[in-house]
Amino acid sequence: MTTATLPAPASARRSLPRPRGLLWTVLRLHRTALWVWLAFVAATAGFLLWLTGPAADATQRKLESYGYGGVLEASSSSATLFAFTSGAYNDLFYDPETLITLASFAVALFAAGPLIARELEEGTAQLAWTQSVSPARWLAAKLAVPACFLVLGDGLLVALYRQLWHAHGNLLVAGIGPRALYFSLGPATLAAPLLGLALGALIGLAVRRTLPALALSGFAYFLVYAFRGNHWPFQGRYQQPDLHSRSWAIDTTGARVPDPGCYTDRHCLAAHHIARFGREYLPSPDYWPRQLLETGVLLALAALATATAFAVLRRRAV
Template identity: 80%
Template sequence: MSVSTLEKAPAPAVRHATPGLVRTVLRLHRTALWIWLAFVAFTAGLLLWLTGPGADATAQKLETLGYSGGVMEAAYTSGTLLYFTSGAYNDLFYDPDTLITLASFAIALFAGGPLIARELESGTAQLAWTQSVTPARWLTAKLAVPAAFVVVGTGLLTLLYRQLWSAHGNLLIAGIGPRSLYFSLGPATVAAPLLGLALGALIGLAVRRTLPALAFSGFAYFLVYAFRGNHWPFQGRYQQPELNSSSHAITSTGARISDPGCYTNKNCLAKHDIVRFTREYLPSPDYWPRQLLETGILLALTAAAVALAFAVLHRRATAV
Protein backbone atom coordinates (compact mmCIF):
# COMPACT_ATOMS: atom_id res chain seq x y z
CA MET A 1 0.00 0.00 0.00
CA SER A 2 1.44 3.37 -1.04
CA VAL A 3 1.95 6.39 1.16
CA SER A 4 -0.72 8.31 -0.75
CA THR A 5 -3.19 5.50 -0.06
CA LEU A 6 -2.41 5.61 3.65
CA GLU A 7 -2.91 9.35 3.73
CA LYS A 8 -6.34 9.07 2.07
CA ALA A 9 -7.60 6.22 4.22
CA PRO A 10 -9.09 8.31 7.09
CA ALA A 11 -11.11 10.48 4.67
CA PRO A 12 -14.27 8.29 4.58
CA ALA A 13 -14.47 8.35 8.39
CA VAL A 14 -14.24 12.15 8.46
CA ARG A 15 -16.75 12.45 5.61
CA HIS A 16 -19.30 10.37 7.50
CA ALA A 17 -18.52 11.87 10.90
CA THR A 18 -21.23 14.53 10.81
CA PRO A 19 -24.26 12.23 10.26
CA GLY A 20 -22.90 9.84 12.86
CA LEU A 21 -22.32 12.69 15.29
CA VAL A 22 -25.90 13.91 14.80
CA ARG A 23 -27.17 10.44 15.67
CA THR A 24 -24.90 10.42 18.71
CA VAL A 25 -26.26 13.75 19.93
CA LEU A 26 -29.84 12.53 19.48
CA ARG A 27 -29.13 9.27 21.28
CA LEU A 28 -27.14 10.84 24.12
CA HIS A 29 -29.77 13.51 24.81
CA ARG A 30 -32.88 11.55 23.91
CA THR A 31 -34.46 12.26 27.31
CA ALA A 32 -34.19 16.01 26.75
CA LEU A 33 -35.53 15.53 23.23
CA TRP A 34 -38.61 13.67 24.47
CA ILE A 35 -39.20 16.32 27.12
CA TRP A 36 -39.03 19.03 24.46
CA LEU A 37 -41.41 17.17 22.15
CA ALA A 38 -43.83 16.63 25.05
CA PHE A 39 -43.66 20.33 25.93
CA VAL A 40 -44.38 21.39 22.35
CA ALA A 41 -47.25 18.89 22.08
CA PHE A 42 -48.78 20.02 25.39
CA THR A 43 -48.49 23.74 24.64
CA ALA A 44 -49.78 23.27 21.10
CA GLY A 45 -52.71 21.27 22.48
CA LEU A 46 -53.51 24.08 24.94
CA LEU A 47 -53.41 26.65 22.14
CA LEU A 48 -55.66 24.54 19.93
CA TRP A 49 -58.10 24.02 22.80
CA LEU A 50 -58.18 27.77 23.47
CA THR A 51 -58.77 28.40 19.78
CA GLY A 52 -61.54 25.80 19.46
CA PRO A 53 -63.53 24.19 22.31
CA GLY A 54 -62.39 26.61 25.02
CA ALA A 55 -63.35 29.70 23.04
CA ASP A 56 -66.67 28.20 21.93
CA ALA A 57 -67.67 27.23 25.48
CA THR A 58 -66.72 30.64 26.86
CA ALA A 59 -68.60 32.50 24.12
CA GLN A 60 -71.71 30.37 24.70
CA LYS A 61 -71.67 30.98 28.45
CA LEU A 62 -71.26 34.70 27.93
CA GLU A 63 -74.09 34.75 25.43
CA THR A 64 -76.44 33.17 27.97
CA LEU A 65 -75.50 36.00 30.34
CA GLY A 66 -76.28 38.64 27.74
CA TYR A 67 -72.75 39.29 26.51
CA SER A 68 -73.16 37.91 23.02
CA GLY A 69 -70.42 40.15 21.65
CA GLY A 70 -67.86 38.20 23.65
CA VAL A 71 -66.56 41.33 25.34
CA MET A 72 -65.86 41.19 29.06
CA GLU A 73 -65.67 44.79 30.23
CA ALA A 74 -68.01 43.93 33.12
CA ALA A 75 -66.11 40.90 34.30
CA TYR A 76 -64.66 42.56 37.42
CA THR A 77 -67.88 44.24 38.56
CA SER A 78 -70.99 42.34 37.49
CA GLY A 79 -70.90 39.15 39.49
CA THR A 80 -69.09 35.96 40.36
CA LEU A 81 -70.49 33.83 37.55
CA LEU A 82 -69.37 36.16 34.80
CA TYR A 83 -65.96 36.56 36.41
CA PHE A 84 -65.31 32.82 36.47
CA THR A 85 -66.74 32.39 32.99
CA SER A 86 -64.42 34.97 31.50
CA GLY A 87 -61.54 35.02 33.97
CA ALA A 88 -60.62 31.36 33.56
CA TYR A 89 -60.31 31.71 29.78
CA ASN A 90 -58.51 35.04 30.11
CA ASP A 91 -55.87 33.54 32.43
CA LEU A 92 -55.39 30.46 30.27
CA PHE A 93 -54.93 32.72 27.26
CA TYR A 94 -51.63 33.98 28.69
CA ASP A 95 -50.35 30.62 29.99
CA PRO A 96 -48.65 29.61 26.70
CA ASP A 97 -46.61 32.82 26.89
CA THR A 98 -45.43 31.81 30.37
CA LEU A 99 -44.63 28.27 29.20
CA ILE A 100 -42.61 29.53 26.22
CA THR A 101 -40.63 31.86 28.51
CA LEU A 102 -39.87 29.02 30.95
CA ALA A 103 -38.83 26.83 28.01
CA SER A 104 -36.26 29.45 26.98
CA PHE A 105 -34.75 29.32 30.46
CA ALA A 106 -34.72 25.51 30.31
CA ILE A 107 -32.92 25.57 26.94
CA ALA A 108 -30.19 27.82 28.37
CA LEU A 109 -29.78 25.51 31.37
CA PHE A 110 -29.67 22.41 29.16
CA ALA A 111 -27.05 23.92 26.84
CA GLY A 112 -24.83 25.03 29.69
CA GLY A 113 -25.10 21.82 31.69
CA PRO A 114 -25.87 18.44 30.07
CA LEU A 115 -25.17 19.48 26.47
CA ILE A 116 -21.69 20.96 26.89
CA ALA A 117 -20.23 21.14 30.40
CA ARG A 118 -21.05 17.58 31.42
CA GLU A 119 -19.23 16.12 28.41
CA LEU A 120 -16.20 18.31 29.05
CA GLU A 121 -16.23 17.44 32.73
CA SER A 122 -16.49 13.69 32.09
CA GLY A 123 -13.91 13.70 29.28
CA THR A 124 -16.38 12.43 26.66
CA ALA A 125 -15.77 15.42 24.43
CA GLN A 126 -11.98 15.06 24.57
CA LEU A 127 -12.34 11.39 23.67
CA ALA A 128 -14.43 12.28 20.62
CA TRP A 129 -11.80 14.80 19.52
CA THR A 130 -9.14 12.07 19.44
CA GLN A 131 -11.28 10.04 17.05
CA SER A 132 -12.49 11.17 13.63
CA VAL A 133 -14.45 14.18 14.95
CA THR A 134 -12.78 17.57 15.10
CA PRO A 135 -13.69 19.93 17.96
CA ALA A 136 -15.37 22.31 15.50
CA ARG A 137 -17.56 19.53 14.08
CA TRP A 138 -18.39 18.39 17.58
CA LEU A 139 -19.60 21.83 18.65
CA THR A 140 -21.41 22.39 15.36
CA ALA A 141 -23.46 19.24 15.87
CA LYS A 142 -24.04 20.08 19.53
CA LEU A 143 -25.55 23.42 18.55
CA ALA A 144 -27.22 22.60 15.23
CA VAL A 145 -29.27 19.62 16.41
CA PRO A 146 -31.04 21.31 19.36
CA ALA A 147 -31.30 24.57 17.40
CA ALA A 148 -33.28 22.79 14.68
CA PHE A 149 -35.74 21.39 17.22
CA VAL A 150 -36.01 24.77 18.96
CA VAL A 151 -36.77 26.62 15.73
CA VAL A 152 -39.39 24.11 14.57
CA GLY A 153 -41.04 23.83 17.98
CA THR A 154 -41.17 27.52 18.89
CA GLY A 155 -42.07 28.43 15.31
CA LEU A 156 -45.09 26.14 15.47
CA LEU A 157 -46.19 27.55 18.83
CA THR A 158 -45.81 31.11 17.59
CA LEU A 159 -48.00 30.42 14.55
CA LEU A 160 -50.66 28.81 16.74
CA TYR A 161 -50.50 31.73 19.19
CA ARG A 162 -51.00 34.23 16.38
CA GLN A 163 -53.97 32.22 15.15
CA LEU A 164 -55.49 32.27 18.64
CA TRP A 165 -54.88 35.99 19.03
CA SER A 166 -56.46 36.80 15.66
CA ALA A 167 -59.50 34.59 16.24
CA HIS A 168 -60.33 35.20 19.91
CA GLY A 169 -58.51 38.26 21.21
CA ASN A 170 -62.00 39.70 21.78
CA LEU A 171 -62.55 37.18 24.60
CA LEU A 172 -59.91 38.79 26.81
CA ILE A 173 -61.13 40.70 29.82
CA ALA A 174 -61.26 44.38 28.99
CA GLY A 175 -61.79 47.40 31.20
CA ILE A 176 -58.14 47.44 32.15
CA GLY A 177 -55.14 47.20 29.91
CA PRO A 178 -54.56 43.59 28.80
CA ARG A 179 -51.31 42.06 29.97
CA SER A 180 -48.46 42.27 27.55
CA LEU A 181 -47.54 39.08 25.73
CA TYR A 182 -43.85 40.11 25.62
CA PHE A 183 -43.69 39.73 21.86
CA SER A 184 -44.88 36.11 21.93
CA LEU A 185 -46.61 36.52 18.58
CA GLY A 186 -43.63 37.04 16.29
CA PRO A 187 -40.14 35.86 15.27
CA ALA A 188 -38.52 37.17 18.46
CA THR A 189 -40.20 34.23 20.20
CA VAL A 190 -38.00 31.93 18.11
CA ALA A 191 -34.84 34.02 18.41
CA ALA A 192 -34.91 34.30 22.23
CA PRO A 193 -34.39 30.57 23.01
CA LEU A 194 -31.67 30.42 20.34
CA LEU A 195 -29.81 33.07 22.30
CA GLY A 196 -30.33 30.98 25.43
CA LEU A 197 -28.84 27.98 23.62
CA ALA A 198 -25.80 29.98 22.47
CA LEU A 199 -25.21 31.55 25.89
CA GLY A 200 -25.50 28.18 27.59
CA ALA A 201 -22.98 26.63 25.20
CA LEU A 202 -20.54 29.50 25.68
CA ILE A 203 -20.78 29.31 29.46
CA GLY A 204 -20.51 25.53 29.42
CA LEU A 205 -17.28 25.72 27.40
CA ALA A 206 -15.86 28.41 29.66
CA VAL A 207 -16.78 26.80 32.99
CA ARG A 208 -16.50 23.07 32.08
CA ARG A 209 -18.37 22.05 35.24
CA THR A 210 -21.98 20.96 35.11
CA LEU A 211 -23.48 22.58 38.19
CA PRO A 212 -21.69 25.96 37.88
CA ALA A 213 -22.59 26.03 34.18
CA LEU A 214 -26.26 25.46 35.05
CA ALA A 215 -26.21 28.32 37.55
CA PHE A 216 -24.37 30.79 35.32
CA SER A 217 -26.47 29.92 32.26
CA GLY A 218 -29.71 30.50 34.13
CA PHE A 219 -28.44 33.80 35.53
CA ALA A 220 -27.21 35.00 32.14
CA TYR A 221 -30.54 34.31 30.48
CA PHE A 222 -32.38 35.95 33.37
CA LEU A 223 -30.42 39.14 32.66
CA VAL A 224 -31.44 38.92 29.00
CA TYR A 225 -35.09 38.40 29.95
CA ALA A 226 -35.06 41.31 32.40
CA PHE A 227 -33.41 43.55 29.81
CA ARG A 228 -36.01 42.63 27.19
CA GLY A 229 -38.88 43.37 29.56
CA ASN A 230 -37.64 46.65 30.99
CA HIS A 231 -34.99 48.30 28.85
CA TRP A 232 -35.37 46.96 25.33
CA PRO A 233 -35.37 49.66 22.62
CA PHE A 234 -38.81 51.28 22.32
CA GLN A 235 -40.23 49.06 25.05
CA GLY A 236 -40.61 49.69 28.77
CA ARG A 237 -42.01 48.10 31.91
CA TYR A 238 -45.38 49.86 31.65
CA GLN A 239 -45.73 49.80 27.89
CA GLN A 240 -47.78 47.32 25.88
CA PRO A 241 -46.74 48.36 22.38
CA GLU A 242 -48.13 45.29 20.60
CA LEU A 243 -51.73 45.82 21.76
CA ASN A 244 -54.36 48.18 20.45
CA SER A 245 -58.14 48.01 20.73
CA SER A 246 -61.25 49.21 18.94
CA SER A 247 -64.47 49.11 20.97
CA HIS A 248 -68.02 49.75 19.79
CA ALA A 249 -71.55 49.28 21.12
CA ILE A 250 -74.31 47.55 19.13
CA THR A 251 -77.93 48.73 19.35
CA SER A 252 -81.06 46.58 19.05
CA THR A 253 -81.30 47.52 15.38
CA GLY A 254 -77.79 46.25 14.74
CA ALA A 255 -76.28 49.71 14.39
CA ARG A 256 -72.73 50.24 15.61
CA ILE A 257 -72.20 53.32 17.78
CA SER A 258 -69.38 54.71 19.85
CA ASP A 259 -68.79 52.88 23.10
CA PRO A 260 -70.41 54.98 25.90
CA GLY A 261 -68.64 52.95 28.61
CA CYS A 262 -71.73 51.92 30.60
CA TYR A 263 -71.23 48.16 30.65
CA THR A 264 -73.10 47.42 33.92
CA ASN A 265 -75.36 50.49 34.15
CA LYS A 266 -78.78 49.25 33.03
CA ASN A 267 -80.22 52.76 32.73
CA CYS A 268 -77.33 53.82 30.54
CA LEU A 269 -77.67 50.72 28.40
CA ALA A 270 -81.41 51.34 27.96
CA LYS A 271 -80.87 55.01 27.16
CA HIS A 272 -78.52 54.16 24.31
CA ASP A 273 -80.48 51.05 23.27
CA ILE A 274 -77.33 48.91 23.64
CA VAL A 275 -77.65 45.15 23.50
CA ARG A 276 -74.00 44.13 23.21
CA PHE A 277 -70.45 45.33 22.68
CA THR A 278 -67.62 44.48 20.34
CA ARG A 279 -63.94 44.92 20.98
CA GLU A 280 -61.08 43.99 18.72
CA TYR A 281 -57.43 43.86 19.75
CA LEU A 282 -54.94 44.63 17.02
CA PRO A 283 -51.17 45.08 16.77
CA SER A 284 -50.10 48.68 16.97
CA PRO A 285 -48.82 50.28 13.74
CA ASP A 286 -45.21 50.03 14.91
CA TYR A 287 -45.50 46.43 16.10
CA TRP A 288 -43.51 44.90 13.24
CA PRO A 289 -40.66 47.47 13.32
CA ARG A 290 -40.21 46.75 17.03
CA GLN A 291 -40.60 43.03 16.54
CA LEU A 292 -38.02 42.92 13.74
CA LEU A 293 -35.66 45.18 15.69
CA GLU A 294 -35.74 42.86 18.69
CA THR A 295 -35.37 39.78 16.50
CA GLY A 296 -32.35 41.27 14.75
CA ILE A 297 -30.65 42.17 18.03
CA LEU A 298 -31.32 38.73 19.50
CA LEU A 299 -29.91 36.99 16.42
CA ALA A 300 -26.86 39.27 16.43
CA LEU A 301 -26.20 38.45 20.08
CA THR A 302 -26.70 34.76 19.28
CA ALA A 303 -24.14 34.94 16.47
CA ALA A 304 -21.67 36.73 18.76
CA ALA A 305 -22.13 34.11 21.50
CA VAL A 306 -21.61 31.28 19.00
CA ALA A 307 -18.45 32.92 17.64
CA LEU A 308 -17.09 33.31 21.16
CA ALA A 309 -17.98 29.70 21.90
CA PHE A 310 -15.92 28.48 18.93
CA ALA A 311 -13.03 30.73 19.99
CA VAL A 312 -13.09 29.29 23.52
CA LEU A 313 -13.33 25.76 22.08
CA HIS A 314 -10.32 26.35 19.84
CA ARG A 315 -8.27 27.50 22.81
CA ARG A 316 -9.39 24.52 24.92
CA ALA A 317 -8.73 22.02 22.14
CA THR A 318 -5.29 23.49 21.45
CA ALA A 319 -4.43 23.18 25.14
CA VAL A 320 -5.46 19.50 25.08
Protein backbone atom coordinates (compact mmCIF):
# COMPACT_ATOMS: atom_id res chain seq x y z
CA MET A 1 0.00 0.00 0.00
CA THR A 2 1.30 3.39 -0.90
CA THR A 3 0.55 6.72 0.62
CA ALA A 4 0.32 9.90 -1.34
CA THR A 5 1.82 13.04 -0.01
CA LEU A 6 -0.40 16.03 -0.61
CA PRO A 7 1.28 19.32 -1.49
CA ALA A 8 1.16 21.99 1.16
CA PRO A 9 -1.46 24.68 0.61
CA ALA A 10 -0.35 27.86 -1.09
CA SER A 11 -1.01 29.84 2.07
CA ALA A 12 1.26 27.55 4.05
CA ARG A 13 3.97 27.83 1.46
CA ARG A 14 3.78 31.60 1.55
CA SER A 15 4.13 31.58 5.32
CA LEU A 16 7.38 29.62 5.26
CA PRO A 17 10.36 31.83 6.17
CA ARG A 18 12.48 32.91 3.25
CA PRO A 19 16.23 32.37 3.48
CA ARG A 20 18.11 35.54 4.23
CA GLY A 21 21.77 35.63 3.39
CA LEU A 22 24.62 37.38 5.12
CA LEU A 23 24.56 40.29 2.68
CA TRP A 24 20.91 40.95 3.42
CA THR A 25 21.67 40.81 7.14
CA VAL A 26 24.41 43.45 6.75
CA LEU A 27 22.05 45.69 4.76
CA ARG A 28 19.29 45.35 7.30
CA LEU A 29 21.56 45.87 10.30
CA HIS A 30 23.10 49.04 8.86
CA ARG A 31 20.11 50.34 6.93
CA THR A 32 20.29 53.71 8.68
CA ALA A 33 23.85 54.26 7.48
CA LEU A 34 22.79 53.14 4.00
CA TRP A 35 19.96 55.68 3.88
CA VAL A 36 22.29 58.41 5.13
CA TRP A 37 24.80 57.58 2.38
CA LEU A 38 22.11 57.52 -0.32
CA ALA A 39 20.77 60.86 0.93
CA PHE A 40 24.28 62.33 0.87
CA VAL A 41 24.91 61.14 -2.69
CA ALA A 42 21.53 62.44 -3.84
CA ALA A 43 22.00 65.83 -2.17
CA THR A 44 25.57 66.28 -3.45
CA ALA A 45 24.58 65.17 -6.95
CA GLY A 46 21.71 67.63 -6.90
CA PHE A 47 24.07 70.38 -5.78
CA LEU A 48 26.47 69.57 -8.63
CA LEU A 49 23.62 69.57 -11.16
CA TRP A 50 22.44 72.93 -9.81
CA LEU A 51 25.95 74.35 -10.21
CA THR A 52 26.09 72.96 -13.74
CA GLY A 53 22.70 74.35 -14.74
CA PRO A 54 20.82 77.17 -12.98
CA ALA A 55 23.72 78.57 -10.95
CA ALA A 56 26.06 78.71 -13.95
CA ASP A 57 23.41 80.32 -16.13
CA ALA A 58 22.66 82.95 -13.50
CA THR A 59 26.36 83.76 -13.07
CA GLN A 60 26.87 84.06 -16.83
CA ARG A 61 23.87 86.39 -17.15
CA LYS A 62 25.19 88.50 -14.29
CA LEU A 63 28.56 88.83 -15.99
CA GLU A 64 26.96 89.70 -19.31
CA SER A 65 24.80 92.34 -17.65
CA TYR A 66 28.02 94.13 -16.72
CA GLY A 67 29.12 94.05 -20.33
CA TYR A 68 31.84 91.41 -20.06
CA GLY A 69 32.38 87.75 -19.58
CA GLY A 70 32.96 85.06 -22.14
CA VAL A 71 35.46 82.61 -23.52
CA LEU A 72 38.12 83.16 -26.17
CA GLU A 73 39.32 79.95 -27.75
CA ALA A 74 42.84 79.42 -29.09
CA SER A 75 44.58 76.45 -30.62
CA SER A 76 46.57 75.40 -27.56
CA SER A 77 45.09 77.48 -24.78
CA SER A 78 41.97 79.36 -23.79
CA ALA A 79 41.67 82.80 -22.28
CA THR A 80 38.60 83.35 -20.14
CA LEU A 81 37.38 86.77 -19.12
CA PHE A 82 35.87 87.22 -15.68
CA ALA A 83 34.83 89.84 -13.19
CA PHE A 84 34.85 89.79 -9.42
CA THR A 85 31.05 89.40 -9.59
CA SER A 86 31.58 85.66 -10.13
CA GLY A 87 33.18 85.27 -6.69
CA ALA A 88 30.07 83.68 -5.14
CA TYR A 89 29.98 80.99 -7.82
CA ASN A 90 33.72 80.53 -7.39
CA ASP A 91 33.24 79.71 -3.70
CA LEU A 92 30.30 77.38 -4.31
CA PHE A 93 32.27 75.51 -6.96
CA TYR A 94 34.56 73.97 -4.34
CA ASP A 95 31.90 73.03 -1.78
CA PRO A 96 31.26 69.57 -3.29
CA GLU A 97 34.97 68.81 -2.88
CA THR A 98 34.66 69.61 0.82
CA LEU A 99 31.60 67.37 1.14
CA ILE A 100 33.34 64.47 -0.60
CA THR A 101 36.38 64.84 1.67
CA LEU A 102 34.22 64.87 4.80
CA ALA A 103 32.41 61.78 3.53
CA SER A 104 35.72 59.90 3.39
CA PHE A 105 36.31 60.76 7.05
CA ALA A 106 32.78 59.62 7.89
CA VAL A 107 33.40 56.27 6.17
CA ALA A 108 36.48 55.63 8.32
CA LEU A 109 34.52 56.48 11.48
CA PHE A 110 31.57 54.28 10.47
CA ALA A 111 33.79 51.31 9.64
CA ALA A 112 35.64 51.49 12.95
CA GLY A 113 32.60 52.10 15.14
CA PRO A 114 29.14 50.86 14.11
CA LEU A 115 30.35 48.45 11.43
CA ILE A 116 33.00 46.48 13.38
CA ALA A 117 33.82 47.55 16.94
CA ARG A 118 30.26 47.88 18.20
CA GLU A 119 29.36 44.34 17.16
CA LEU A 120 32.51 42.97 18.78
CA GLU A 121 31.87 44.98 21.93
CA GLU A 122 28.23 43.86 22.21
CA GLY A 123 28.98 40.23 21.32
CA THR A 124 26.72 40.03 18.25
CA ALA A 125 29.66 39.18 16.01
CA GLN A 126 30.70 36.28 18.25
CA LEU A 127 27.10 35.06 18.22
CA ALA A 128 27.10 35.05 14.41
CA TRP A 129 30.34 33.09 14.39
CA THR A 130 28.76 30.31 16.46
CA GLN A 131 26.07 29.91 13.80
CA SER A 132 26.77 29.06 10.19
CA VAL A 133 28.85 32.19 9.50
CA SER A 134 32.62 31.96 9.73
CA PRO A 135 34.58 35.01 10.95
CA ALA A 136 36.18 35.44 7.51
CA ARG A 137 32.80 35.43 5.74
CA TRP A 138 31.44 37.84 8.32
CA LEU A 139 34.25 40.35 7.73
CA ALA A 140 34.13 39.90 3.95
CA ALA A 141 30.44 40.79 3.90
CA LYS A 142 31.01 43.70 6.27
CA LEU A 143 33.53 45.16 3.85
CA ALA A 144 32.02 44.17 0.50
CA VAL A 145 28.57 45.70 0.99
CA PRO A 146 29.67 49.24 1.93
CA ALA A 147 32.50 49.11 -0.64
CA CYS A 148 29.99 48.55 -3.45
CA PHE A 149 27.85 51.48 -2.38
CA LEU A 150 30.93 53.69 -1.95
CA VAL A 151 32.19 52.97 -5.47
CA LEU A 152 28.79 53.50 -7.07
CA GLY A 153 28.04 56.70 -5.16
CA ASP A 154 31.45 58.27 -5.51
CA GLY A 155 31.62 57.24 -9.16
CA LEU A 156 28.45 59.23 -9.85
CA LEU A 157 29.78 62.28 -7.99
CA VAL A 158 33.12 62.17 -9.81
CA ALA A 159 31.37 62.02 -13.18
CA LEU A 160 29.17 65.00 -12.31
CA TYR A 161 32.11 66.98 -10.91
CA ARG A 162 34.18 66.42 -14.03
CA GLN A 163 31.22 67.51 -16.15
CA LEU A 164 30.97 70.69 -14.06
CA TRP A 165 34.71 71.40 -14.39
CA HIS A 166 34.71 71.01 -18.16
CA ALA A 167 31.46 72.90 -18.70
CA HIS A 168 31.86 75.86 -16.33
CA GLY A 169 35.42 76.01 -15.02
CA ASN A 170 35.61 79.23 -17.02
CA LEU A 171 33.31 80.92 -14.49
CA LEU A 172 35.86 80.73 -11.69
CA VAL A 173 37.49 84.02 -10.74
CA ALA A 174 40.33 84.38 -13.20
CA GLY A 175 43.06 85.77 -11.01
CA ILE A 176 42.65 83.24 -8.20
CA GLY A 177 44.40 79.94 -8.73
CA PRO A 178 41.90 77.08 -8.42
CA ARG A 179 42.29 75.39 -5.06
CA ALA A 180 43.41 71.79 -5.06
CA LEU A 181 40.45 69.57 -5.87
CA TYR A 182 42.32 66.62 -4.31
CA PHE A 183 40.33 63.46 -5.00
CA SER A 184 37.37 65.10 -6.68
CA LEU A 185 38.19 64.90 -10.38
CA GLY A 186 39.77 61.49 -10.80
CA PRO A 187 39.75 57.83 -9.79
CA ALA A 188 41.49 58.60 -6.50
CA THR A 189 38.06 59.78 -5.30
CA LEU A 190 36.95 56.16 -5.33
CA ALA A 191 40.13 54.86 -3.71
CA ALA A 192 40.19 57.30 -0.78
CA PRO A 193 37.01 56.11 1.01
CA LEU A 194 37.97 52.49 0.36
CA LEU A 195 41.17 53.16 2.27
CA GLY A 196 39.11 54.77 5.02
CA LEU A 197 36.86 51.70 5.12
CA ALA A 198 39.82 49.32 5.39
CA LEU A 199 41.60 51.43 8.02
CA GLY A 200 38.43 51.72 10.08
CA ALA A 201 37.80 47.99 9.94
CA LEU A 202 41.38 47.22 10.98
CA ILE A 203 41.24 49.62 13.92
CA GLY A 204 37.82 48.33 14.95
CA LEU A 205 39.08 44.75 15.01
CA ALA A 206 42.23 45.70 16.92
CA VAL A 207 40.55 47.94 19.54
CA ARG A 208 37.14 46.20 19.82
CA ARG A 209 35.68 49.18 21.66
CA THR A 210 33.42 51.62 19.87
CA LEU A 211 34.50 55.02 21.20
CA PRO A 212 38.27 54.40 21.16
CA ALA A 213 37.96 52.92 17.67
CA LEU A 214 36.11 56.03 16.46
CA ALA A 215 38.81 58.33 17.82
CA LEU A 216 41.72 56.29 16.48
CA SER A 217 40.23 55.81 13.02
CA GLY A 218 39.51 59.52 12.66
CA PHE A 219 43.06 60.35 13.70
CA ALA A 220 44.58 57.71 11.40
CA TYR A 221 42.66 58.90 8.37
CA PHE A 222 43.52 62.52 9.19
CA LEU A 223 47.20 61.58 9.09
CA VAL A 224 46.74 59.98 5.67
CA TYR A 225 44.85 63.03 4.41
CA ALA A 226 47.42 65.48 5.78
CA PHE A 227 50.32 63.47 4.38
CA ARG A 228 48.58 63.28 1.03
CA GLY A 229 48.00 67.02 0.95
CA ASN A 230 51.46 68.15 2.04
CA HIS A 231 54.08 65.41 1.72
CA TRP A 232 52.81 62.94 -0.89
CA PRO A 233 56.11 62.02 -2.61
CA PHE A 234 54.84 62.11 -6.18
CA GLN A 235 52.21 64.81 -5.85
CA GLY A 236 54.20 67.97 -6.41
CA ARG A 237 51.86 70.89 -7.01
CA TYR A 238 49.37 69.30 -9.38
CA GLN A 239 45.83 70.40 -8.63
CA GLN A 240 43.63 70.11 -11.71
CA PRO A 241 43.78 68.85 -15.32
CA ASP A 242 44.46 72.40 -16.60
CA LEU A 243 47.31 74.53 -15.30
CA HIS A 244 47.30 78.29 -14.94
CA SER A 245 49.81 79.77 -17.37
CA ARG A 246 49.47 83.55 -16.92
CA SER A 247 46.97 86.18 -15.83
CA TRP A 248 46.29 89.77 -16.82
CA ALA A 249 43.75 92.47 -16.12
CA ILE A 250 41.61 94.71 -18.32
CA ASP A 251 40.73 98.20 -17.13
CA THR A 252 37.54 100.17 -17.69
CA THR A 253 38.88 101.55 -20.99
CA GLY A 254 39.36 98.06 -22.38
CA ALA A 255 43.15 98.19 -22.27
CA ARG A 256 45.17 95.22 -21.01
CA VAL A 257 47.16 96.10 -17.89
CA PRO A 258 49.32 94.09 -15.46
CA ASP A 259 47.42 91.95 -12.98
CA PRO A 260 47.30 93.93 -9.71
CA GLY A 261 46.65 90.78 -7.69
CA CYS A 262 43.43 91.98 -6.01
CA TYR A 263 40.62 89.85 -7.33
CA THR A 264 37.77 90.30 -4.86
CA ASP A 265 38.89 93.50 -3.10
CA ARG A 266 36.52 96.13 -4.52
CA HIS A 267 38.59 99.07 -3.21
CA CYS A 268 41.73 97.76 -4.88
CA LEU A 269 39.85 97.06 -8.09
CA ALA A 270 38.40 100.56 -8.11
CA ALA A 271 41.79 102.13 -7.43
CA HIS A 272 43.29 100.34 -10.45
CA HIS A 273 40.12 100.80 -12.58
CA ILE A 274 39.96 97.04 -13.18
CA ALA A 275 36.89 95.76 -14.98
CA ARG A 276 37.79 92.13 -15.54
CA PHE A 277 40.60 89.60 -15.65
CA GLY A 278 42.02 87.27 -18.23
CA ARG A 279 43.63 83.93 -17.66
CA GLU A 280 45.39 81.47 -19.91
CA TYR A 281 45.24 77.73 -19.31
CA LEU A 282 47.38 74.95 -20.69
CA PRO A 283 46.78 71.20 -20.32
CA SER A 284 48.65 69.66 -17.42
CA PRO A 285 51.07 67.04 -18.79
CA ASP A 286 51.48 65.17 -15.52
CA TYR A 287 48.03 65.34 -13.95
CA TRP A 288 46.77 61.95 -15.11
CA PRO A 289 50.02 60.01 -14.55
CA ARG A 290 50.16 61.32 -10.99
CA GLN A 291 46.45 60.80 -10.45
CA LEU A 292 46.66 57.17 -11.56
CA LEU A 293 49.81 56.58 -9.52
CA GLU A 294 48.11 58.07 -6.48
CA THR A 295 45.09 55.85 -7.04
CA GLY A 296 47.32 52.79 -7.18
CA VAL A 297 49.05 53.72 -3.93
CA LEU A 298 45.73 54.30 -2.15
CA LEU A 299 44.34 50.98 -3.37
CA ALA A 300 47.55 49.19 -2.35
CA LEU A 301 47.30 50.67 1.15
CA ALA A 302 43.64 49.67 1.31
CA ALA A 303 44.51 46.11 0.26
CA LEU A 304 47.27 45.97 2.88
CA ALA A 305 44.94 47.23 5.61
CA THR A 306 42.30 44.70 4.54
CA ALA A 307 44.75 41.80 4.61
CA THR A 308 45.97 42.91 8.03
CA ALA A 309 42.38 43.10 9.26
CA PHE A 310 41.74 39.49 8.21
CA ALA A 311 44.98 38.44 9.94
CA VAL A 312 43.93 40.20 13.15
CA LEU A 313 40.48 38.60 12.97
CA ARG A 314 41.97 35.16 12.47
CA ARG A 315 44.12 35.55 15.60
CA ARG A 316 41.29 36.98 17.69
CA ALA A 317 38.68 34.46 16.57
CA VAL A 318 40.80 31.43 17.47
